[in-house]
Amino acid sequence: QVQLVQSGAEVKKPGASVKVSCKASGYSLISYYMNWVRQAPGQGLEWMGIIDPNADRTNYAQKFQGRVTVTRDTSTSTVYMELSSLTSEDTAVYYCARSKRWLHPYFDYWGQGTLVTVSS
Amino acid sequence: EIVLTQSPVTLSLSPGERATFSCGASQSVSSNYVAWYQHKPGLAPRLLIYDASTRATGIPDRFSGSGSGTDFTLTISKLEPEDYAVYYCHQYGSSLTFGGGTKVEIK
Numbered sequence: 643q644v645q646l647v648q649s650g651a652e653v654k655k656p657g658a659s660v661k662v663s664c665k666a667s668g669y670s671l672i673s674y675y676m677n678w679v680r681q682a683p684g685q686g687l688e689w690m691g692i693i694d695p696n697a698d699r700t701n702y703a704q705k706f707q708g709r710v711t712v713t714r715d716t717s718t719s720t721v722y723m724e725l726s727s728l729t730s731e732d733t734a735v736y737y738c739a740r741s742k743r744w745l746h747p748y749f750d751y752w753g754q755g756t757l758v759t760v761s762s
Numbered sequence: 763e764i765v766l767t768q769s770p771v772t773l774s775l776s777p778g779e780r781a782t783f784s785c786g787a788s789q790s791v792s793s794n795y796v797a798w799y800q801h802k803p804g805l806a807p808r809l810l811i812y813d814a815s816t817r818a819t820g821i822p823d824r825f826s827g828s829g830s831g832t833d834f835t836l837t838i839s840k841l842e843p844e845d846y847a848v849y850y851c852h853q854y855g856s857s858l859t860f861g862g863g864t865k866v867e868i869k
Binding site for chain 1: 793795797799804805806807808809812813818819850852854855857858859860861862863
């Protein structure tokens with residue numbers, strides 16, 4: 643069965659970077675796109691970006707341009723999301739989520755989430 | 763950016779009752795590209811409905827979606843104990859945005 647398993651919780655200081663992983667199993671990584679979505683405490687869901695693991699192309703939400711990098715390692719079926727220049731406003735649960743579409747994607751499978759806490 | 767407003771924020775219902783969730787968009791959603799997700803604490807969100815009315819694989823038929831333009835609805839015909847969760851709508855017609863969620867609690 644399809645599973646997206648994310649790395650564990652992280653605590654980072656302001657100004658640092660964080661890298662969250664998402665390991666896919668039960669399907670071929672290159673056959674679907676992977677997205678990253680976050681949810682800050684008491685806030686709604688927010689889409690951050692998408693990667694095409696086959697073509698290694700990415701598209702990021704304007705809000706995160708220049709600060710987020712999504713990469714993949716096809717040999718381990720893992721996608722990574724790195725967010726830099728962290729502030730307290732980046733404290734959130736980060737999810738990876740699979741989609742069949744590049745344009746107009748909805749998310750058919752999600753990871754369990756990774757809590758990133760930014761605190762001095 | 764399309765803003766999605768979900769109502770009500772909380773629904774208090776008993777098992778067996780009908781649940782109706784509303785999602786209003788600030789402008790028309792192209793091609794009715796709206797999805798609904800169920801989310802329980804600590805678990806991965808679960809896709810229920812996509813393209814406004816298509817049930818995702820393995821989703822029971824007590825879940826149904828409807829609507830077009832700016833008004834969309836998710837209905838659970840008879841609440842089961844496992845349905846108590848938070849429900850989010852998501853539009854992917856123009857950029858990608860989510861509603862604030864509706865929590866279903868046991869009455």
